Amino acid sequence: MSLMITDECINCDVCEPECPNQAISQGPEIYEIDPNRCTECVGHYDTPQCQEVCPVDCIPHDPDNVETREVLLVKYEKLQAA
Structure with missing residues (x-):
């Protein structure tokens, strides 16, 4: 399951540079996570x-x-191949 950012986000800017898949970007009001790029860091990190x-x-x-x-790992492998 991918992750999401809730309305409690304070736009502190610390999550975006930590994402190895560039799944996090600034939305109209708060940061957002692209579910097509989020692998929950599977393939990169343990958490x-x-x-x-x-x-x-x-x-x-x-x-x-x-x-x-398993699905997240396949997504990770596709992102790495691109």
Whole structure:
């Protein structure tokens, strides 16, 4: 499952540079995560780096984008090949 950023985001700018897949970008009001690029850092790290650095814990799993670890690994491999 990919991650999402909730309205509690304070636009602190610490999550975007931590994403190895460039899945995080500034949206109209808060940062957003592109579910097509988010692998929860599978293939790069043991834990999602954006969640690790977020000072307000506003990056939960996105219930609208449920994916298994295996699916996330395939997505990681496709992103690396591109």
